[in-house]
Amino acid sequence: MKRTILHPEWGLSTCVEVDNLVFLGHHGGHTTREGRQLLTIEEQTEETFKNLKITLDTIGLTFDDIITLNVLLKDIKDFNGMHSVWAKWFPVEFPARTAMTSDFVDDICRIQVYGVAYRRP
Numbered sequence: 001m002k003r004t005i006l007h008p009e010w011g012l013s014t015c016v017e018v019d020n021l022v023f024l025g026h027h028g029g030h031t032t033r034e035g036r037q038l039l040t041i042e043e044q045t046e047e048t049f050k051n052l053k054i055t056l057d058t059i060g061l062t063f064d065d066i067i068t069l070n071v072l073l074k075d076i077k078d079f080n081g082m083h084s085v086w087a088k089w090f091p092v093e094f095p096a097r098t099a100m101t102s103d104f105v106d107d108i109c110r111i112q113v114y115g116v117a118y119r120r121p
Contacts, residue, residue, distance in 0.1 A: 004059055014055050015117075022059065022117040024066075027052045030109045037108060041073075041081035044110045049089045052113065061117050063089055068096040069115035076101050078110055 002017040016023045029047025031037050038044045056062055071082060079099060086097075095115065104112070 004055070006055065006058065015059060017059070017119065020119045020121060022061065022065075022119060024052070024055065024069075024113075024115045024117060026072075026112045026114045027055065028109055028112040030106065039108070041078035041110050042085055045082045045085035048111055048113055049085065056117070061119060064093050065117045065119065066095040067116045067118050068098075069113050071097060071099040072102045072104075072112045072114075073099060074101065074104055074110045082111060 003013045004015045004017070005012075006014040012025055014025050016025075027048055029038065029044050029049070029051050032047060038047055053063070056065070071086075073079060073082060076099075082099070102112075
């Protein structure tokens with residue numbers, strides 16, 4: 001088993017690799033790397049996928065390697081806005097997906113994703 005920890009201050013693994021499966025911990029994007037808060041679901045979804053790409057790049061994978069990506073939304077009314085951004089990042093090869101709602105610890109956060117990727121042998 002191999003753990004990748006990009007933010008040790010958060011107290012969790014960014015992803016954990018077991019054999020050829022990579023379990024992706026939650027990724028969000030309510031604040032840019034420069035510290036600017038993002039308020040719309042479209043902005044937050046875009047930033048979430050940028051953050052996920054950083055993780056995938058770090059471990060040598062791409063969005064094509066994602067098997068399933070689960071979406072947690074603060075408000076189900078954000079589904080269409082999230083999906084419009086999703087379609088840009090997954091134009092052809094779609095991972096399996098479940099979308100559900102959750103109250104987040106942070107009031108500004110509108111979306112988080114987590115999932116599983118596959119490392120080809």
